[in-house]
Amino acid sequence: MIRTIAINEYFLLPGGVPLADVRTPAEFAHGHIPGAFNLPLFTNEERVLVGTTYKQVGREEAILLGFDLTGSKWSGFIKHALEVAPGKKVAVHCWRGGMRSGAMAWALSLYGFEVFLIEGGYKSFRRWALEQFQKPAAFLILGGRTGSGKTKILRELASLGEQVIDLEDLAQHQGSSYGTMNRLVQPTQEQFENNLACQLKDINREKCLWVEDESRNIGKLTIPAPFFNQMSSATLIDIKVGLDQRVEALTLEYGPLEKEFLIACTNRIHKRLGPLQTKQAIAAISEGNMEEFIRIVLVYYDKTYQKDMAKRSAEKVLTMDITSKDMTVNAKQILNYINTIPATAHP
Known part of the structure; x- marks a missing residue:
């Protein structure tokens, strides 16, 4: 049985129906619906x-070629689908709900699958995703200077039941020149947007949504303009943490990283850091004086x-x-502070 549904209907299906993306591996890698599996x-x-x-000869010849190319693959498609969806219930999509997803849906249905065919395919999902950034939310922005522990506090707020979106986690980057930590690999821009949209779909837009203060760009990625504009106009909680405490935290976090990585990242910001400060920072890294290195670059940040x-x-x-080094204590302190402020001052 094949049932055609809209993308928003798919998200409402009970039981988490597996989603088969039948586009090519390259299309899938560029951007896909979070949670989908590739069945190219x-x-x-x-x-x-x-x-x-299709373009040079015609539609019918392209269809015949498609059958020639996939003729020996159909049993493999079905076996792969069975591995992911042993209950024989699956959703399917291609780029815009055309022949590729139609053919796969027909084959799986013939075998006995209950198939949900996504109307409009991945293209309709992208429209849906971009719409999520337009919807208003009750943002509360957590700000503070570099090393204040904002990301850790956000995680504690989430554990306390607050709505939180961790943009740096989604972007796989910590925001500064050193943000890849020499190990993080960022998703594509499209995949970043897809992941963010799917987190937004689950929030209560009447309830406070905590987001860390960020510049428009996180590494090579860009926060969608409608979302960023809401962040920029929202109430910001600026936490004040002492310099020594920030230096200590950043030294523990960045100190163990490879010297070559830290030097390369420092050189990338040499114009903004200044020639003398760049030289001093690199010298501190080379000497293993990580605390001094942190103090120098903090002046710029x-x-x-x-x-x-x-x-x-x-x-x-x-x-x-903020004076405590215990992030749970800090998160609770922030929530208590918010509760003492008139409702007109924040969402």
């Missing part, structure tokens, strides 16, 4: 052949933070001091 009807090269035939804060409306910035 064609290889990357085969899709090019079929597309060229603190100035940048101050410039960014100056762009915000003063009435939208709430300041509080």
Whole structure:
């Protein structure tokens, strides 16, 4: 049985129905619906052949070529689908709900699967994803200078039942020149947007949504404009943490990283850091004096933070001091602080 459904209907299906993306591996890698598995009807090269035939010869010849290319693969498609969906219930999509997903849905249905065919395919999902960034949410932004522990506090807020979106986790980058930590690999821009949209679909938009203060770009990725604009105009809690405490935290986090990586990242910001400070920072790294290295680069990052804060409306910035090194204590302190503020000052 084949049932055609819209993408928003798919998300409402009970039991988490597996989703088969029958586009090529290259299309899937560029961007896919979070949680989908790749069941490619064609290889990357085969899709090019079929597309060229369609344009240069015609539709019927392209269809015949498609059957020639996939003829021996159908049992493999079904076996793969059975591995992922042993209950024989599966959703299927291609780029825009055309022949590829139609053929796969027909074959799986013939075998006995209950198939949900996504109307409009991945293209309809992308429209849906972009719409999520337009919807208003009750943002609360957690700000503070580099090393204040914002990301850790966000995680504690989430454990306390607060709604949190961790943009740096989604972007696989910690925001600074050193943000890859010499190990993180960022997703594509499209996949970043897809992952963010799927987190947004589950939030209660009447309830506070905590997000860390970020610049528009996180590494090579860009926060979608409608989402970023809401962040920029939202109330920001500016936590004040002492310099020594920040230096200690950053030294523990970045100190163990390879010297070559830290030097390369420092060189990338040499124009903003300044020639003398760059030289001093690299010397500190080479000597293994990580605390001194952190203190030098913090001068630059603190100035940048101050410039960014100056762009915000003063009435939208709430300041509080943080002294504990226990992030659970800090998260609770922030929540208590929010509860003492008139509701008109925040969402």
